[in-house]
Amino acid sequence: MMTKSIMIVGVGGQGTLLTSRILGGIIQEAGYDVKLSEVHGMAQRGGSVVTFVRYGDKVAEPIVEEGQADVLIAFERLEALRYAHFLKKDGVIVINDWRIDPITVVTGAAEYPENIIEELGKKYKVYAINAMEEAIRLGNAKAFNTVVLGMAAKHMDFEKDAWLKVIEKTVPGKTVEINQKAFLLGYR
């Protein structure tokens, strides 16, 4: 199989690492070679964060570069826009329709761009969901990542049941059920 490249982008503190663990888990279960690359340290403090995931028969570099991503999973709108140019021509963006103002916007030094989803839709296949609202409805706002992951899973190479199994293995025991529900909500 040709190497497939996934990116998970968001704001430091949004929990991108757990999502990448689930993704890494299912890829390994499927028997592919996999490399993931994460951001730790300074960049986690509310900054823009990105996780790269690549899988296939044999993966060399651990990062996804401009023009290479098959799927971009964005936990926040502005971050989707920031990294959209990493997508391949026919790449897919899955966006959590949610806004977190960067400090540059809070202080008035910059303006938060309007109509991000519409603009991206002109160039790419865009799927948007307000995962935060959906997760709150399920009873745990923190499960929003898994809603978004569920939506992105439609564009990857693994079966639904395999996802549910990996979620069970990866997330803390108490949150298995809610994360599985959240996943299915996005996957429908």
Add this chain to the structure above:
Amino acid sequence: MAEKKIMLGNEAIARGAYEAGVKVSAAYPGTPSTEISENVVKYDEIYAEWSPNEKVAMEVAIGASISGVRAMASMKHVGVNVASDPLYTASYTGVGGGLVLVAADDPGLYSSQNEQDTRCVARAAQVPVLEPSDSQEAKDYMKFAFEISEKYDTPVILRTTTRLSHSQGTVTLLEREERPDKPYERDISKYVMMPAMAKGRHIHVEKRMEAMVKDGSGFPVNRAEYNDTSIGFITSGIPYQYVKEVFPEASVLKLGMVHPLPRKMIEEFASKVEKLYIFEELEPVIEEQVKSWGIQATGKEIFTRQGEYSANMLRRALLGEEMQQQPAQVPARPPILCPGCPHRSVFTVLKKLNIHAAGDIGCYTLGAVAPLSVIDTTICMGASISSLHGMEKAKGKDYIKNWVAVIGDSTFMHTGVNSLMNTVYNQGTGTVIIVDNSTTGMTGHQDHAATGKTLKGEIVPAIDIFRFCKAIGIEHVVEVNAFDLPLLEKTIKEETARDEVSVIIAKSPCVLLKGNVFPDVCVPIPEKCRKCGACLKPGCPALTRNKDGSIAIDATMCNGCGLCMQLCHFDAIAKEPK
């Protein structure tokens, strides 16, 4: 079948140490090296500790090695500077049990104050360096490092980078090899480095490095991959992966040992390829040596010394491929202090009083940028206190009346203590604010000597920073709750006015520490809000303005510290239970 696991580079390094039979590990946290110790500690067979700084960690590892067991120290690249004193001389003494220093470089400056290349330090210290390219190699090279450490009687540096340390890949797990301790024999010609003995050991160092230059051509970690010989690359570490990505058909000399270089192997490779490139991140360490042997090659003429490399960089430089898609112009999202961070409170007061701060290394370095803009200098661990002292000695004590030094509790224990002793000894004045959040915050919450808990999780007596400052002779030491704005302001005014050295310990645990949860969240009361923006000034990310100018507080982000509430003049923010 052997178990396979997806492992972070740092986790694989820890696994390598375990399998190699390591018995002692010491470290000071620092991105991107921190998770090495956090994984080493999971193996009960290894004694693992957080030392107060990298020099101490290195010395702990050296002592363990002299006693006859395999030992390691791990640290980030700038930590190697702190540890360089013992490192340079351990190069002379050599080892008892194998001794490995894991040094984590940070090309691209993800979380560091400079972009230095540990290979340069290793060349100066005459210590061999291994550099893996993925998680599996990280584990394998760790074991090989211990082998050659013992065979050539030398400490070995395993060099990793942020990309390798923080990437995950598949690793095959093997059993731990338990090793008998080497019997200790007193040998002052080897372990007491006074001039006469050091002269003898210097000869050993030269011979050892010469032997490794020769033997290196046969080391399994150095590998020539001959394919199309019209183009050849000499590369190592993560850049090797970029070469394989873009030029899978090219010939590649992959160096697993980047110091000393296997000269014969390199000369042979160079003679077999038509066009030779040297592809190495940061400094031209391989390139300059190879060129000094009269070999024609292209390196830093077209590849930068700055930042991280990539496959696209190779595509641009060698294939002339430009990116089709341009990045959108979007507002930057730099890292910031978390909602509920006690440092924000301290900086709010310093800003109000128009006080400059000589800063240090930690989350509070973020106080340098807007909207807080309080920190004026950041150099290295511990430099806040000593550089403020230098300013005073240059300009007089009145000059620093509107200055303070700001340093975290972990950084204070690291090297700040030395600087403070110097201020006391050399009759300095000035105010030191220790922003004590009871943890090493930036690197992800590691304990230290003043938290009362070890890396292994044992509860131990915490070194009392207040009593420590008193004990070294400082009369004016004040402890203040970091969120008590009025008291903090009064205290800072009083202490900076003095003609004596003083210490303010601004205490409040890091808001991300487990169990440290404020019971409430802050909520705006729109009808009372006058839209003045006073609450927005500290730059808490949970606060924004609504379209009408009134204040909105994101309940999912607010940690309920109440700083904004204290700043509101119109009681337009209240607390509600979570």
